[in-house]
Amino acid sequence: xxxxxxxxxxxxxxxxxxxxxxxxxxxxxxxxxxxxxxxxxxxxxxxxxxxxxxxxxxxxxxxxxxxxxxxxxxxxxxxxxxxxxxxxxxxxxxxxxxxxxxxxxxxxxxxxxxxxxxxxxxxxxxxxxxxxxxxxxxxxxxxxxxxxxxxxxxxxxxxxxxxxxxxxxxxxxxxxxxxxxxxxxx
Amino acid sequence: xxxxxxxxxxxxxxxxxxxxxxxxxxxxxxxxxxxxxxxxxxxxxxxxxxxxxxxxxxxxxxxxxxxxxxxxxxxxxxxxxxxxxxxxxxxxxxxxxxxxxxxxxxxxxxxxxxxxxxxxxxxxxxxxxxxxxxxxxxxxxxxxxxxxxxxxxxxxxxxxxxxxxxxxxxxx
Numbered sequence: 001x002x003x004x005x006x007x008x009x010x011x012x013x014x015x016x017x018x019x020x021x022x023x024x025x026x027x028x029x030x031x032x033x034x035x036x037x038x039x040x041x042x043x044x045x046x047x048x049x050x051x052x053x054x055x056x057x058x059x060x061x062x063x064x065x066x067x068x069x070x071x072x073x074x075x076x077x078x079x080x081x082x083x084x085x086x087x088x089x090x091x092x093x094x095x096x097x098x099x100x101x102x103x104x105x106x107x108x109x110x111x112x113x114x115x116x117x118x119x120x121x122x123x124x125x126x127x128x129x130x131x132x133x134x135x136x137x138x139x140x141x142x143x144x145x146x147x148x149x150x151x152x153x154x155x156x157x158x159x160x161x162x163x164x165x166x167x168x169x170x171x172x173x174x175x176x177x178x179x180x181x182x183x184x185x186x
Numbered sequence: 187x188x189x190x191x192x193x194x195x196x197x198x199x200x201x202x203x204x205x206x207x208x209x210x211x212x213x214x215x216x217x218x219x220x221x222x223x224x225x226x227x228x229x230x231x232x233x234x235x236x237x238x239x240x241x242x243x244x245x246x247x248x249x250x251x252x253x254x255x256x257x258x259x260x261x262x263x264x265x266x267x268x269x270x271x272x273x274x275x276x277x278x279x280x281x282x283x284x285x286x287x288x289x290x291x292x293x294x295x296x297x298x299x300x301x302x303x304x305x306x307x308x309x310x311x312x313x314x315x316x317x318x319x320x321x322x323x324x325x326x327x328x329x330x331x332x333x334x335x336x337x338x339x340x341x342x343x344x345x346x347x348x349x350x351x352x353x354x355x356x357x358x
Contacts, residue, residue, distance in 0.1 A: 001198075002198070002199050002200075003196075003197065003198035003199070003226075004193070004194035004196070004197050004198075005194055005195050005196035005197075005246060005266065006194050006195055007195045007266075007286070012306065017194070021200070037193050037194060040193045041193045041194050041197075044193055045199060133270070133288045133290055133308045134288075134290040134308045134310035134311065134328060134330065135308075135310070135328070135330075162210075162230065164248075170286055170288075170306060170308060171266050171267075171268060171286045171287060171288035171307075171308055172196075172246070172266065172268055172288065173250075173268060173270055173288050173290065174230075174248075174250055174268070174270065176250070176251075176271075177250055177268075177270035177271055177288070177290055177291060178290075180271065180291060181270065181271065181290045181291035181310065181311040182290070182310075182311075183310060183311060183330055183331050183350075186311075
């Protein structure tokens with residue numbers, strides 16, 4: 001698996017590229033802006049971007065979506081059928097995706113937004129703004145907060161402790177670190 | 187890989203697996219690794235006691251649960267490195283770039299963060315007694331519930347979040 005992390009200029013948001021070493025297919029995870037480094041990273045590893053997964057529909061994760069689609073001719077995947085004005089293949093809980101030979105599983109992690117999803121691939125999970133290092137994403141109501149924490153407990157904290165957690169803002173972490181130290185859970 | 191070749195902030199490609207001896211749980215204690223590129227590597231739980239990593243490239247390196255007692259990482263690039271739950275007693279990060287570093291639950295006494303860039307760093311729930319943050323950049327760092335007893339923040343720059351942190355005896 002080939003992995004790239006990009007700190008974007010928009011609201012300190014993160015974006016990631018995951019690539020299959022065998023088939024050279026790759027997906028972008030979140031597109032807060034179009035960053036020319038995406039293309040250079042793909043070229044460096046000989047990858048072709050075939051998909052863009054949007055973890056949730058906030059501007060700092062979608063503002064570059066249309067430009068990325070135009071640049072890479074990649075399909076968009078999210079929890080909605082239209083994401084930031086771009087046609088999207090709708091993914092829901094339990095759906096399986098393939099990035100070349102990398103199998104990914106979608107889990108719904110709503111709360112920060114109703115459409116929040118996380119992507120689980122071998123050894124990694126991408127949580128968008130549901131879970132951060134030492135924190136969680138903001139929510140509008142106590143019910144949304146509870147829903148978000150429960151989804152994290154059920155679908156993220158059930159993964160092996162060494163699983164890398166790649167988040168929408170800030171540093172990456174592991175399931176083990178967050179289970180032991182995240183003040184929203186301990 | 188040279189820094190100038192880097193495209194993403196953190197990369198994990200085939201080159202990160204080029205050193206099979208550098209793996210989670212590895213024993214690199216006391217080694218002279220100044221200036222080396224260990225970016226993106228997984229060294230979780232490694233024994234790095236007394237290791238010399240001055241000015242090393244540790245961007246996005248996984249050091250969670252590692253033992254860095256007495257290690258010298260002065261001037262190192264630790265942006266987005268993961269040091270959650272690491273042991274840092276007596277380690278030096280003086281002048282290091284620790285932008286967006288994960289320090290959640292890290293533990294250490296007399297750790298030197300003087301003049302380090304801790305912008306957007308996450309030391310929540312860390313236990314950092316008598317540590318030196320003199321002239322560090324702590325803008326947007328989140329020390330939520332950290333135990334910072336006896337630490338020295340003299341001349342530190344920026345606004346950090348100290349929500350429910352223990353600042354007993356802290357100098358500012």
